[in-house]
Amino acid sequence: MMEFRDLKTQYEKYKEEIDAAIHEVITNAHFIGGKEVAELEQQLADYVGVKHCITCANGTEAMTLVMMAWDIKAGDAVFVPDFTFFSTGEIVSFRGATPVFVDVDRDTFNIDPVKLEQAIVKTLEEGKLTPKVVIPVDLFGLPANHGEIAGIAEKYNLLVLEDGAQGFGGNIKGKRACSFGNAATTSFFPAKPLGCYGDGGAIFTNDGDLAKLLKSLKIHGKGEDKYDNVRVGVNSRLDTIQAAILKVKLKAFIDHELDDVNRAYQLYNERLTGVVETPIIPDGYYSSFAQYTIKLKNKEERDELQAKLKERGIPSMIYYVKPMHEQGAFSDLQFTDDDFAVTNELCDTVLSLPMHPYLSVEEIDKICNVIKA
Template sequence: MEFRDLKSQYNKYKIEIDSAIQEVINNANFIGGKEVNTLERRLAEYVDVKHCITCANGTEAMTLLMMAWDIKEGDAVFVPDFTFFSTGEIVSFRGATPIFVDVDKDTFNIDTVKLEKSINKVINEGKLTPKVIIPVDLFGLPADHIQVEKIANKYNLKVLEDAAQGFGGSINGRKACSFGNAATTSFFPAKPLGCYGDGGAIFTDNDELANLLNSLKVHGKGENKYDNVRIGVNSRLDTIQATILNVKLTAFIEHELDDVNRICILYTKNLKGIVETPVIPEGYVSSFAQYTIKLKSKEGRDALQAKLKENGIPSMVYYVKPMHEQGAFAEYNHDDSDFEVTNELCDTALSLPMHPYMNSRDVNFICKIVLKSNY
């Protein structure tokens, strides 16, 4: 059994994917070209924003925004404590300070009450200047972007929606990657929309920001790549990955998003009341990068994972260590009591196999093992 079954997806779309890759090879147009332009246009239309700027990966996408917004030493950027390392890493990479915020116990996304308290604490201390909030759409579920936007407006902060796991999710019909001043996503293979390597994208309605990002991602180019008007980076999505994504985007729109939500319903029907199952607030749609349950204890979580493994069922722990305990952030002083929910999740959360190509037989087998284990 696969945790995220890319093989079944490829077999279903093998003819289309192979043909698309072969066309790029035949044309020998490996950087840029119509495939990248087509992908950017289609992604922008799907999300319903004016601009999509593709780049090398999701981390680079966020880094490019930090560069464009001139985030630097002395700035504070607010990041959820329960997320992947890169969301905080890109802040420190620019010399700024990541301020970690505990998450909501139901959605696992940034706790907006604690977020506002953290902003006021930084303001009152007077050592750093609050600049940006980075809410993460964790496991495919959009963060509470409506409340985050209200807080950002109140304190004159920018918002970067980290939708690396959230592409395809929505709030009242509004798509993930359309919130904040700009949004980013990742095309890492295991993501809801993934390529066969690394890739990422930035979404924005701001024309000036889009122009700046298109310059920064290609060595700070001006009129052309040999006219360098600023210091930039080399962060382009290659054409083969773009053409693969064009095939997979069609599949995602036509059935994959619906299919993972069908699998979610089946999981939750079997497991509700036995373990804590994902909470999807009213009006929200998750793209289910992961289906994550919560056990009562670390011992129970680890025992269940071992039992699943015995039965050939892969599972994953996201995340073993909270952001505030990462060695790379050891210079910052943190009060562990500020992160009660995150600390609990790191000990009790477990992600089960989840992808559009699962069948009910697989789901029922997984649930049977969970039910029998009674952890």
């Protein structure tokens, strides 16, 4: 059976290093806050190119912590792409604020800057909510249009939180994902470009005051220590075993995995260009390919192809079947369906194919032959 994201082959390749790293943590018995956590944070900050990295329990908590630190609350508007995973909007509602969904660019799958500005202007004109934050998502490994988004945010005095859950390892002209905005977050969910063996997440920022506040909030609002509580926080830590695993995997990620996943992208494109719509990577952008996502002509063609791949033992996934504005949890929000034409189309036509650094040419040939047939 072919793997959609092959974590088993990766483990076989790095079994000795991963086992040794886990064994050291168990021997030392520092399961929470062991030295590996601080070492990993330093390595991640250095790689991304920011001053501070604060690890936490998962990618959703990472965003929640930033919302807490920025005091986002009822009456605030936070602009979120309509085509993304639920958590990007969930963390806004969780704080009592209102997510304002924005349609995406058909080529990149990322938030459309023109439509973003229109949504901000509309929100200001309505006068019910105060625009506070925009959360661009680096979808499928491709950084969002951070240059234009930064300009819009500055114009309307908004904070920018880069959701780099899928984007870690991508870059724009060498500036790495998770270094954009006022703060950025990522996820170490196992299937992500850099994943651990459970849940994990991290926040990145150059803002020293924000970093200090986040370190307090993630451990029960601690002051000098965890028994000196100066604010109400949460309990959101990356455990030492996960940090130890991530240290091994980060080295592999930098040494070859990013290159290998981009090689797989090239091989797919060579075989599928002109057959289906293949991913578009704009000039100057580099994707870490959390997913390799093609577009079909319509829902029927997409669903038929997915069934044919399944018959041949080839896994595929639909990200995302349902747009944010149609999620039941957001049914109390007011919007016009016509504002989400691109997202509505994408939900019916996208299909993500197996994508990981350990994909063989034979596997890619097999997948592409089924698609061509």
